[in-house]
Amino acid sequence: MAIEDDVLVIGGGLAGMTAALAAAAAGSSVRVVSKAESSLGHASGLLDVLGRIDGELVSDPYRAIARVDTDHPYAMLGTDRVRQAMDWFDGILGDAYTGDSHTNALVPTIAGTVTPTARYPRTMAAGLASDDRSTLLVDIDRMPAVDAPLAAARLEAAGVPFSVRGASITMPGLATDITRSHFARLVDRNETIADEPIRDQLAAAIASVHDGEARIGFPAVLGLEQPAVVIDYLSAALDADVFELPTDPPSVPGERLTRLLEAALDDAGVRMTAGVPIVDVNAADGRVRDVRGTHANTSVPYRADQYILATGGLVGGGVVADRSTVHEPLFGCHVSQPADRADWYADTPAGPHAFPRFGVHTDHEMRPLEADGMPTFVNLRAAGAVIGGADFPAQHAGSGISIATGWHAGRRAAEAIDR
């Protein structure tokens, strides 16, 4: 007997979780099956909608949607749906995130750059580059890959409207190198290291380099569970507004967002099955009948009325390539590509490359389309990075695409259920 649901979402990333929440909100019984832990931990935790178009920084993401290419997922959705999806998603985020719907913010990063985004964790709110208050950036010598003095120098060279200085601190309790996630867990538990609670030791170490700056930026490692409490504590101890800087992976804000969404799915009654890759599809008469996952060498069938493909893009494995072709490996949906591999990339790392745009193309119902323009299956919809047509890193649009396509695909799937 197969496990039966109204809607089966394949993939547990941002798009899959969003689609599941949207379908559940519309009254469907929903299951999310994912092959592994969410890849959201690779992401910065920023929720961008559209930060650049044709290389140009855009202030209002919604106004800029009119300028995307015709095969872009936003072109398929239209501006209003993207806005509705983001407004709806704000309700899920609650007060963990902030930002303004119509105005991007520029958030300083550990690399000493500023990156555009529509929504950002509240822990980053005091750090915005539009704010002219004096700023101190701090790193820990035991944590590789962050150099606050260099980041500060880069921000200064970029012409930010505030004075900025960087300093490195040593924490006596850290005797060896420490990863970001390990540090965040120590902060969560406020563990005692070298006879002192870590939050006190951190505050003291920062105080030793603090010279009256109005705000203090720190890599985003200030706890997985209650970063707001940690930030309030440090801000009070240091008499300055403490904020976080987004990082490359492993990303603590990405992990926090994963936890937030998992809690929302739990509240919405969505069933989650992780660690089960879907490997086989049974279809007939243009409909997906059931799919099979594999777990501990056992084949597990799942059946639903409607299916949502949210397996990710090239990073997540929802789109794969061999040396000559690009394909969607699960349902075999059509993926268009330049014929010659030499045309998949540009010769400089900045691009423009063809490969970030690899993915399926959909109709207005979010159903993947074959080369002849017909849906691959009438009850299969796609969401997130498995959909092609967008260079999301260059456009700073990855989160918005996942949220908007997930929301739309989830709602449409719920509406399509044959009762």
Added chain:
Amino acid sequence: MPVHTDVLVIGGGSTGCGLARDLARRGVDVVLLERGHLTQGTTGRMHGLLHSGARYADTDPESARACIAENRILKRIAAHCIEPTGGLFVSLPDDDPSYVEEKRDACAACGIPTTVLTGAEARERAPYLTPAAEAAIAVPDAAIDPFRLCVANALDAIDHGARIEPHTEVVSIRREGGAVTGVAARQARGPGDRGRAPTYSQGPVRGDLVQYRADIVVNATGAWAGQLAAMAGLELNVRPSKGAMTVMNVRQVDTVVNRCRPKGDADIIVPHETTAILGTTDEEVMDPDAFDEQPAAVDRLIDELAALVPILAQARSIRSFWGVRPLYEPPARRTTDPTDISRAAHLIDHGHRDGLDGFLSIVGGKFTTYRQMAEETADLVCEQLSVDATCDTAEAALPGSEDPERLDDGMDRFGLRSPVARRSQQRLGDRTQAVLDGKAVNPAVCTCEGVTRAEVRDAIASCGADLNAVRIRTRATMGTCQGAFCAFAVGNDLHPAHDETTATAALDELLDERWKGERHALWGQHLAQAMLGYAIRGATYDWYGDDEPDWTAFAGGATDGD
């Protein structure tokens, strides 16, 4: 003010660095000029094979004898650059079985020790070898790190008074009467004042045209030797030939594997550090700086070598690169197929050949025989300068290999996790303690290759703000992630010794160089890695944005800070 020296060596590859070392150790005043970083030409674009000579034993016995002699010497003087992997010549059902005996006999005639193995015995040494393997010849091939070797030669040359000037490109050759008397060279500014690196020139200001005067100028520019000779108004028949190589992210073999057939492309796999390198192709090019890098060559390497080691068909490639062989043949021989051009070295005295004194060219030859080529050249230089000094480069160990016992010392005192310690020690040899000791805080900045901050900073101290030069010294960013997770961390270590502008430009140079090879591996697992790296640089960092925004227009959700 011109820079005066006895000998100017042009070219910072293996031959040039070996020659600078040889001359310096004989007490000759020498300056080496290299237009890029050391090894940037052919030396840094090879598969890292230390030949036993077996490859050439039947077709080019002279080269084969030179290879086995140098193979033995380098295993003594450059132990920290060499992994004695051994090698196999493997015969498949398609190959002529009598060639195995032919190869064995030819090796014996050249003094190359061999053992003939059955297919099953060969698979014990290389378990992923195809079960179809019928026989194999074991030979003393080895894996060598050409970067480390070149840098060790340069370091020893500096220790003996030489000047090594990278990023210094010759723009003209000075002729007076019937002799070459020097060159004019431009010292590239690049990111930062690279010349300030303490081991290099303390002399002229970077970016200037600098005049060098010397009694003898040696053209050791390999594939570029024809271009340099042309600056002196001479014709030199260098026939550059490109060869493709593909890097796999793990070692499918722990011994060198060659196909046992008379000649052919795509017939060798070399285990190299954490990777395996597949080689190669052989195709003549007009210009060693401008040639096509075609995906078809990569496909061919993988497809053909999968016949030897089948799992290569499913394995992950992390990059491909092309090197340009400095093939040379005397005029009028006109060999059409570059694989048929002899790999023998040619030392040309242009005084003798062209009536232009004070100018020598060393062309052709093999990486494996670089030291012998340097010795032969240095002998002629010394004869012309009436310097009475003998060569000791075959006996004197290179820095890093001088004290083999120190290699065995424990690494616990450096506080490094053991794989990092082991890898560090393999790279640094007897310099390990000097580089790592006393560094209380020393995080691993490149975890794929186990490179610590101390090793990166040691490299920066010797080569300045050039992250590609740091890369070849340390292997940082050369592992599976190809810099996606570590390039920024490695680049951070330039600061504060170098300013932000310099550090940022040097990081971009490194990212550009990494992409040059990585773009040839955009399928399978590595496409996912490349996409993630692109997403980090783009989505997370907005690294490629260079506009100065109207800051106040980007205040989405800003509070007033109260």
